[in-house]
Amino acid sequence: MTGVLVTGGTGKTGRALVEILRGAGVPVRVASRTPSPGDPDAVRFDWDDATTHRAALREMDRVYLVAPPVAVDPMPLVEPFLAEAQRLGVQRVVLLGSAIEFPNAPGMLELAARVRDQPGWVVLRPSGFMQNFLRPHPVAERIRQHGEIRTAAGHGRVGWIDARDIAAAAAAVLSDARSDHSDDYLLTGPKALSYHDTAAIITARAGRLIRVLDVDYDEQVAVNRAAGMPTAFAESLAAVDVGIRSGRDAQVSTSVLDLTGHPPRTFDEFARQHAHEWTGVRPART
Numbered sequence: 551m552t553g554v555l556v557t558g559g560t561g562k563t564g565r566a567l568v569e570i571l572r573g574a575g576v577p578v579r580v581a582s583r584t585p586s587p588g589d590p591d592a593v594r595f596d597w598d599d600a601t602t603h604r605a606a607l608r609e610m611d612r613v614y615l616v617a618p619p620v621a622v623d624p625m626p627l628v629e630p631f632l633a634e635a636q637r638l639g640v641q642r643v644v645l646l647g648s649a650i651e652f653p654n655a656p657g658m659l660e661l662a663a664r665v666r667d668q669p670g671w672v673v674l675r676p677s678g679f680m681q682n683f684l685r686p687h688p689v690a691e692r693i694r695q696h697g698e699i700r701t702a703a704g705h706g707r708v709g710w711i712d713a714r715d716i717a718a719a720a721a722a723v724l725s726d727a728r729s730d731h732s733d734d735y736l737l738t739g740p741k742a743l744s745y746h747d748t749a750a751i752i753t754a755r756a757g758r759l760i761r762v763l764d765v766d767y768d769e770q771v772a773v774n775r776a777a778g779m780p781t782a783f784a785e786s787l788a789a790v791d792v793g794i795r796s797g798r799d800a801q802v803s804t805s806v807l808d809l810t811g812h813p814p815r816t817f818d819e820f821a822r823q824h825a826h827e828w829t830g831v832r833p834a835r836t
């Protein structure tokens with residue numbers, strides 16, 4: 551292996567993946583729009599600037615692919631990148647896909663299908679990230695500022711997964727020497743939980759009552775818009791919550807254990823480690 555280009559290298563899963571790969575002595579290249587000047591492995595990479603793609607890919611034979619965030623249709627930006635990767639002889643592309651269907655965004659499914667045409671492809675399909683309960687995610691901001699979660703997901707459950715477990719699973723498949731190993735993995739935590747369940751766990755760990763306010767689709771779109779999301783993405787995420795409500799995202803898998811040899815972290819472990827995040831905002835003194 552010559553090295554792994556980690557797109558989204560500064561994000562929730564990418565950062566953790568870089569740490570694991572470095573710990574295992576695997577050469578990495580950390581892609582970011584604003585590469586850290588102190589990091590010799592950092593490279594400028596912007597989905598919106600195709601001139602940065604070739605330099606980022608050069609001499610790397612594996613890629614961890616995090617699609618452009620908040621893009622409802624990532625294909626126009628990712629397709630030329632994948633073609634370039636193939637031209638440069640990249641042997642493995644591991645896509646950070648999603649177990650959660652984005653009903654208004656078929657581009658995500660198209661992207662997974664396109665990656666399956668790539669040599670040595672692996673598609674990871676994680677469930678909702680536990681890190682969505684940490685800032686700067688809007689769910690976390692609302693918990694901190696108002697002690698509440700607003701959701702159209704009702705009592706629907708999600709197999710919440712810690713981003714560090716996704717990174718560990720990605721590291722395992724990126725380090726796999728078998729060139730013919732291509733597969734699709736549903737990645738989840740150990741148990742499916744509703745927002746009501748997660749609020750109860752956070753309440754217990756943070757020592758502060760966190761309420762859940764059930765809202766409908768339109769109100770959820772408004773909440774997402776108010777958090778700064780573009781309309782199409784705000785609608786898509788609200789539709790995700792409606793899907794969760796129907797029970798569609800409650801599945802759990804053993805893939806993290808199977809790939810890494812370690813069971814995935816529980817939501818309670820996650821909440822214990824991050825309890826300080828939810829203790830609330832004190833009003834500024836005047």
Ligand SMILES: NC(=O)c1ccc[n+]([C@@H]2O[C@H](COP(=O)([O-])OP(=O)(O)OC[C@H]3O[C@@H](n4cnc5c(N)ncnc54)[C@H](OP(=O)(O)O)[C@@H]3O)[C@@H](O)[C@H]2O)c1
Pocket residue numbers: 557558559560561562563564581582583584595596597598616617618619646647648649650676677678679682
């Ligand atoms: N959150 C969930 O519950 C969940 C569940 C299932 C799947 N997913 C999938 O996980 C992926 C990551 O989502 P996330 O919200 O957790 O984000 P994230 O990986 O924490 O952060 C986004 C990353 O993308 C990079 N980035 C942003 N704009 C970029 C651009 N124009 N060009 C190049 N890089 C860019 C950022 O790097 P710089 O800012 O340094 O450039 C950052 O490293 C998404 O594809 C999402 O669909 C998320």
